[in-house]
Amino acid sequence: MTTGRDTAGHDRSADDAPRSVGLPGEPTGGQPDDWSPDPHFPQDPEFYRRVLDHVPTPLLVVNSSGEIIYGNRSMAELEGRSTEESVGSSILGYIHPDDMEWVVEAFVQLVDEPRPRLTHDVQPWASVHVRMIGRDGTEIPLEVTATGAVSDPVIGGVIYDVRPARNQAVLTSVLTGLASGDSDRELLGHVVDLIANPPLDLDAVILEQGEVGAFGVLAASRDDLGDAFQGHTEAAPWDQPARSPTFVDVADLPAPIAERLTALGFVDLWHIAVESEIGSQSYRIITCSPSHHTPATGVINRVIRAGELASIVLLRAQTDAALEHAAAHDHLTQLLNRTGFRQRAAEMQAAHVGDPIAALFVDLDDFKPINDEFGHATGDRVLQITAERLRGACRDGDIVARLGGDEFFVMLGRRMDEPVDAISAKAVADRIVEAIGQPIHVDDVTTQVTASVGLVVADAGLDVDELLARADRAMFSAKRAGGDRRHIGPHH
Numbered sequence: 001m002t003t004g005r006d007t008a009g010h011d012r013s014a015d016d017a018p019r020s021v022g023l024p025g026e027p028t029g030g031q032p033d034d035w036s037p038d039p040h041f042p043q044d045p046e047f048y049r050r051v052l053d054h055v056p057t058p059l060l061v062v063n064s065s066g067e068i069i070y071g072n073r074s075m076a077e078l079e080g081r082s083t084e085e086s087v088g089s090s091i092l093g094y095i096h097p098d099d100m101e102w103v104v105e106a107f108v109q110l111v112d113e114p115r116p117r118l119t120h121d122v123q124p125w126a127s128v129h130v131r132m133i134g135r136d137g138t139e140i141p142l143e144v145t146a147t148g149a150v151s152d153p154v155i156g157g158v159i160y161d162v163r164p165a166r167n168q169a170v171l172t173s174v175l176t177g178l179a180s181g182d183s184d185r186e187l188l189g190h191v192v193d194l195i196a197n198p199p200l201d202l203d204a205v206i207l208e209q210g211e212v213g214a215f216g217v218l219a220a221s222r223d224d225l226g227d228a229f230q231g232h233t234e235a236a237p238w239d240q241p242a243r244s245p246t247f248v249d250v251a252d253l254p255a256p257i258a259e260r261l262t263a264l265g266f267v268d269l270w271h272i273a274v275e276s277e278i279g280s281q282s283y284r285i286i287t288c289s290p291s292h293h294t295p296a297t298g299v300i301n302r303v304i305r306a307g308e309l310a311s312i313v314l315l316r317a318q319t320d321a322a323l324e325h326a327a328a329h330d331h332l333t334q335l336l337n338r339t340g341f342r343q344r345a346a347e348m349q350a351a352h353v354g355d356p357i358a359a360l361f362v363d364l365d366d367f368k369p370i371n372d373e374f375g376h377a378t379g380d381r382v383l384q385i386t387a388e389r390l391r392g393a394c395r396d397g398d399i400v401a402r403l404g405g406d407e408f409f410v411m412l413g414r415r416m417d418e419p420v421d422a423i424s425a426k427a428v429a430d431r432i433v434e435a436i437g438q439p440i441h442v443d444d445v446t447t448q449v450t451a452s453v454g455l456v457v458a459d460a461g462l463d464v465d466e467l468l469a470r471a472d473r474a475m476f477s478a479k480r481a482g483g484d485r486r487h488i489g490p491h492h
Helices: 045-054 073-079 097-112 166-180 184-195 223-229 255-263 297-328 338-351 368-374 376-393 422-436 464-480
Strands: 003-005 011-013 059-062 068-071 128-133 139-149 157-164 203-209 215-220 246-249 268-275 282-289 357-365 399-404 407-412 440-442 445-447 450-458 485-488
Touching: 059 073, 073 157, 097 128, 097 139, 097 157, 139 166, 166 184, 166 297, 184 203, 184 215, 184 282, 184 297, 203 223, 215 223, 223 255, 268 297, 282 297, 297 338, 338 399, 338 407, 338 464, 357 422, 357 464, 368 376, 368 445, 376 399, 376 407, 376 422, 376 440, 376 445, 407 422, 407 464, 422 450, 422 485, 450 464, 464 485
Parallel strands: 450 485
Antiparallel strands: 003 011, 059 068, 059 157, 128 139, 139 157, 203 215, 203 282, 246 268, 268 282, 357 407, 357 450, 399 407, 440 445
């Protein structure tokens, strides 16, 4: 038998403990003189006890000494302790230390201030947020509304309506993370936490499609669920983007993924696509459950909310990517600019320490007359076509940049296991000269430009600025020789 304490602090059995609420139809010695049963309500007190126990909202009653005298089943499930463990213990043992002071102050005001005897005459607190410490030590954010009923002889305590505020906490974490620059993975971790919040028995994983078509895992509420989807390449329903939550029976999925999810105990699955209008990047939110949800309205609403939150993260990611791209690329040709070139060159040198370095400085011959004769719009289009030809003449892994005006720069990288050498560098330079020298058609205008290319092959560790300077000098040698050619500078 569990025991509580009365408002004076004396021990009493659970049978003698005050009711969690005044029960209509149950006379007690503490009722007002004019009290009488309401014929419209059931008279069996067990009815009300069971109703309170089945209410999905956690309820808690604390006496004037701060000790718990009642908690319903939802409250026990929330805190991870049985009612027997909680009754008789201090409420302060469950409150986060940082929230203790103001909770105590508000509690004292409710207990000490004169109150009417009947609970329906007592004004409740406004809803406030507080953190409870669960049995496993985790912080549980709550939204609490309290009513002072200490003077009610049947209740003899403060009644707390306790609502989990995990959704609000997740939203706050995402907004704070957006402001403080948290990574996309960290933010999406909060999104899957939103889906996995009790009481719905859900877990979730967020996928992003890679360049080779396979979906990679960005976040998962369970490690084993993330492992089940990692590297998944089989055709699946979420290959085609679903704009609203779409249900799939796990048993109807392709065999490999169905077997993995079934082994984890999942039977139901919903998927939704998260896309943005400013880029091709998209997410897939996959929500799994070990039980059938009928109706599934609650699940669907939760997935929709998660999708809306994930769309904010996606928009931030694509905006950041667009800003980063703009900072490192030339807006006209979309080649790297000086800033982007220096960054990529440093990465290449760090990845291939000890390899020789080859670079080409490309300058167009007699480009200014095109602007003068046909206008800058035509001149801009000529530069764009030249950039496309330059990129096409180079190899995968080479760095191609526009330094400004009609000047371009190429830094050659290792191909497979073969470091760059003079022979391969000359071949690239010759392709560039030939490709750029072809006629260019812009609307009804046909024109032509040629290129002077300076080529340098240097030992490893050469400073990028010195590499540029040497290639620049070699380019001027090609231009003095009449242009439309390459010139290889001395090897140092």
